[in-house]
Amino acid sequence: DKAIELYINSLLSGPQTHAVNILSNTMTALAQIPEHGIAAGVGGVRRLGEKVASRVLGREVGNADRVLFSEMGSRAVGLLQGTKDGLSAALRTFRTGDTPDAVAKVENASFEAIPGPAGKIIRTPTRLLSAEDELFKGMARRMELTGIAVRKAHAEGLRGDEAKRRAADLVANPTEPMLDQAQDYARYLTFQAPLGPD
Numbered sequence: 745d746k747a748i749e750l751y752i753n754s755l756l757s758g759p760q761t762h763a764v765n766i767l768s769n770t771m772t773a774l775a776q777i778p779e780h781g782i783a784a785g786v787g788g789v790r791r792l793g794e795k796v797a798s799r800v801l802g803r804e805v806g807n808a809d810r811v812l813f814s815e816m817g818s819r820a821v822g823l824l825q826g827t828k829d830g831l832s833a834a835l836r837t838f839r840t841g842d843t844p845d846a847v848a849k850v851e852n853a854s855f856e857a858i859p860g861p862a863g864k865i866i867r868t869p870t871r872l873l874s875a876e877d878e879l880f881k882g883m884a885r886r887m888e889l890t891g892i893a894v895r896k897a898h899a900e901g902l903r904g905d906e907a908k909r910r911a912a913d914l915v916a917n918p919t920e921p922m923l924d925q926a927q928d929y930a931r932y933l934t935f936q937a938p939l940g941p942d
Contacts, residue, residue, distance in 0.1 A: 745857035749866065756869035765873060769880040772933050776887065777820055783811040812898055815891040818911065822890030823883050830882025838875035841867060845881060845927070847936050881930035888929035889915050892922050 755761075787810035798804050837843050841856075841864075858866055893914035897907040914922070931937045 745855070749855065749857045749863075753866050753869045756873055761869070762872060762876065765876050769876065769934055772935075773823060773880060773883055773887070776933070777816055777823075780811050780819060780891070781813070781816050784813040784815070787811050788813075811891075812895055814898065815894045818890040818894045819887045822887040822915075825890075826883035826886025827879075828882075829886060830879040833878040833882050834875040837878045838871050841871045841874075843874050843878060845878070845931070847931055877934045877936070880934050884930040884933040885926040888926040889918055889922060892925060893918075896922075 791810065833844055856863055856867070890911070893911040894907070896914055897910040900910065902910050918926070928937065
């Protein structure tokens, strides 16, 4: 166990490992804003087609849950606001070695085969990698929560200031499904989502 712990931390000790992790997480997070813009555009075209089909068929056709253009600004703000949460989680993870999320890139990150100060020093690369991911998870969770909140307020038929107040309330008091969705999104953005059956 001690040899495995030393080996894993040796593999992860190079600065290029951390640079790739930070760069890939940053690029993935930043790409989400234009990606949601494209999704909103596709959703708008689909909604237009559904309206035409509804008129022709004489009944409602389509799915009301779709990405909205109004989410883009909220998601960008959420990304920035989530930095504070992410930094707090990152510092705590680096200091203690414990991650708030059980899912991490390094399996058995809290496995401490090498005792004492030497073990703490040797585990620095895994603690650092986990801390980096917690920073980006905090940003992603807040970004997703704000996007979901805007979408829910819109789905409730609210517009303008009422929609803004409702979205702010949902971000401040998210439901359990919203929290689960935000956590799944954070894992997706940090490349920790399950790969699926295939």
